[in-house]
Amino acid sequence: MSSLHKSRIADFQDVLKEPTIALEKLQELSFSGIPCEGGLRCLCWKILLNYLPLERASWTSILAKQRELYSQFLREMIIQPGIAKANMGVSREDVTFEDHPLNPNPDSRWNTYFKDNEVLLQIDKDVRLCPDISFFQRATEYPCLLILDPQNEFETLRKRVEQTTLKSQTVARNRSGVTNMSSPHKNAAPSTVNEYQVLPNGCEAHWEVVERILFIYAKLNPGIAYVQGMNEIVGPLYYTFATDPNSEWKEHAEADTFFCFTNLMAEIRDNFIKSLDDSQCGITYKMEKVYSTLKDKDMELYLKLQEQNIKPQFFAFRWLTLLLSQEFLLPDVIRIWDSLFADNSRFDFLLLVCCAMLILIREHLLEGDFTVNMRLLQDYPITDVCQILQKAKELQDSQ
Known part of the structure; x- marks a missing residue:
């Protein structure tokens, strides 16, 4: 175990041993990934998902x-x-x-x-x-x-x-x-x-x-x-x-x-309730938000997808509804969820992750035809989720 990893574990332990958990500090630490040693992830998820309150005594x-x-x-x-x-x-x-x-x-x-x-x-x-x-x-x-x-x-x-x-x-x-x-x-x-x-x-x-x-x-x-x-x-x-x-x-x-x-x-x-699809809290709005973010960050790629009539429903529906749980292997999904659960804006970061996934394969998408691109989006090729999360964080910081 590296000294850096040991230091991160110690940082989590320091936050979690306080009588009242400092939520912002816990979110900040968890956003960069939660160590699995000592049951830290299990405990942090329970707090981040509001199952356990911030007061340890209870x-x-x-x-x-x-x-x-x-x-x-x-x-x-x-x-x-x-x-x-x-x-x-x-x-x-x-x-x-x-x-x-x-x-x-x-x-x-x-x-x-x-x-x-x-x-x-x-x-x-x-x-x-x-x-x-x-x-x-x-x-x-x-x-x-x-x-x-x-x-x-x-x-x-x-x-x-x-x-x-x-x-x-x-x-x-x-x-x-x-x-x-x-x-x-x-x-x-x-x-x-x-x-x-x-x-x-x-x-x-x-x-x-x-x-x-x-x-x-x-x-x-x-x-x-x-x-x-x-x-x-x-x-x-x-x-x-x-x-x-x-x-x-x-x-x-x-x-x-x-x-x-x-x-x-x-x-x-709300993602699972069809009657809310077209409301501001529904899945259609969120899918369109992915494309509007892409338009702001990479106009060329956005126009290419529009030109090929590749609608966000074709891939982003699954990405957003299932919190990317079917796009990656289980350990990688869990790492992504560390960041999603720690998101203070509650899953706004997920929209940026989806946008980052598009940008990271932009060269392939710009070169591919409709069939090739749909295959890429339905079976996403990049397996280094840390690269995806890093890109999403860059997009967040540039807003």
């Missing part, structure tokens, strides 16, 4: 409260219809009589159960994350015992997927354009997909944990529910927390990821 109580709240969500939302009432003193016969699988009443527990399964089936298709690493296929050290205990009334999501007789169908909330978000070098080969095998009873793979997080989020947020692409947002968060060297915190990676994901989605959810 961390223990807040974490305990939030983790218990998540357990309560599991108890209430991953359950077979009728069982909850039966456990509250209503006999199973009465439950079956008043509410049954064919009950057409919209308030029927069974009706809700079947609608939930439609969402669950879509989530289950999408949680085959990061085919370039084996992490998500492996078993977690901390399976959810609440769900896996056969003595409990809860039903595992894997069993619901296996047993449901509903035809697999695309959830109506899928966005036009969102369904084709995968990048060529991110697609899993068939042999890779087959590695996602269900583990023996009593074990859970990491992808199953991600599936449960997304399902609970969809249940608690019916206004947006689940939209394809959310899986790509929650994946890097969960990976970071589930690989925390602090075993005490790693044990609670699922709950901590859920709340950080919820906070992050509160900031970027």
